[in-house]
Amino acid sequence: MGGLGAQAEITGEVPVRTDQELVADVRAGDSAAFGELAGRYRRRIESLCRRFFSDPELVRDLTQECFLRAFAGLDSYRCEMPFATWIRTIAVNASYDELRRRRRRPEELVADFTSAEAQWGELLNHASPEELTGIAEERRGAYELAHRLLNSLRPEDRLVLVLRDGEEMGVNEIAQTLGWSEAKVKIRAFRARQALRKQAKRVIGSRRFGFLA
Amino acid sequence: MSCFETRKQFANFWRKRLDRGQAVLITDHLRECSSCDHSFRAFALTAPVLHSAFGGYDASAHRGIAGSAIYKLRTVRESNRHAPQAGKWTAIAMVLAASMVAYVATTVPNPSLTEVLTSPQPVSTLSSVQDSAFPLDDFAG
Ligand SMILES: [Zn+2]
Numbered sequence: 134m135g136g137l138g139a140q141a142e143i144t145g146e147v148p149v150r151t152d153q154e155l156v157a158d159v160r161a162g163d164s165a166a167f168g169e170l171a172g173r174y175r176r177r178i179e180s181l182c183r184r185f186f187s188d189p190e191l192v193r194d195l196t197q198e199c200f201l202r203a204f205a206g207l208d209s210y211r212c213e214m215p216f217a218t219w220i221r222t223i224a225v226n227a228s229y230d231e232l233r234r235r236r237r238r239p240e241e242l243v244a245d246f247t248s249a250e251a252q253w254g255e256l257l258n259h260a261s262p263e264e265l266t267g268i269a270e271e272r273r274g275a276y277e278l279a280h281r282l283l284n285s286l287r288p289e290d291r292l293v294l295v296l297r298d299g300e301e302m303g304v305n306e307i308a309q310t311l312g313w314s315e316a317k318v319k320i321r322a323f324r325a326r327q328a329l330r331k332q333a334k335r336v337i338g339s340r341r342f343g344f345l346a
Numbered sequence: 347m348s349c350f351e352t353r354k355q356f357a358n359f360w361r362k363r364l365d366r367g368q369a370v371l372i373t374d375h376l377r378e379c380s381s382c383d384h385s386f387r388a389f390a391l392t393a394p395v396l397h398s399a400f401g402g403y404d405a406s407a408h409r410g411i412a413g414s415a416i417y418k419l420r421t422v423r424e425s426n427r428h429a430p431q432a433g434k435w436t437a438i439a440m441v442l443a444a445s446m447v448a449y450v451a452t453t454v455p456n457p458s459l460t461e462v463l464t465s466p467q468p469v470s471t472l473s474s475v476q477d478s479a480f481p482l483d484d485f486a487g
Pocket of ligand 1: 348349350352375379381382383
């Protein structure tokens, strides 16, 4: 993350202010500098939120909430930490708060699959692996079904799974971000995978869905 | 390629990080090994969220949601009406709201290959089989 100043030097473009310079400018009263920071990281934060929530409006609002929290807490930001790490930590905490607020029950997992999900299920049955990787991102059903499974996890389990698999963070990095011990992260990751396997088997075994039979 | 090696590469295969030769090894193995093929399809249940480059399908690209940014702007304005720094907050909220609206207007439904390749994501840390959501004994045929 970062390195924008160095990139500008290489390309010979107009010098770009570093994250730390933008933070300093915001602290000096230049509010627009925060808009530039938000522009740099908004897409990354939105992608993170999208791994937790399927509702696009919630994702947008949560993303915006993260930047508002960041602005409100900018005095507590220490420049030794990359801004990207700091804003990601805010996003993780905001997502975790929201997950805990709206946790679903596992029994909702296999009720009423949508037609989009059923279509994706058909493809999971019949399409080749290359086709699946090629078309998944165009399929709303693929995204919704994945969220349906992930929604059944405990918030802390889902949190660790998203950070480990989705964001590809190391155990140590997750532990630092969440303020947990590494042992706790490993245990949660293990439990998350166990729970996910169980829920995947429920979906696979569902008569309503009936794919991968 | 062994079953162990194949399953270890599911995430990289899904994220299209393997070179052509490696990808062919994976697909050849999946064609021959029903157990791994089954495991890959189970992996694909959650991969669209966990292993997509940008968190998955962007439904907002198909719906108008600029209103949520405007709603947030109103909320911040209301909640900070009597705060000492209300003016500063409002300015920030306006900057954010404007940038969100602009972003909604320019968001594309799916990232291009170039975007995926140039995405400054952290370097992949390969999961061990113990760390995989679908280890070898799962969904075995
Ligand atoms: Zn195999």
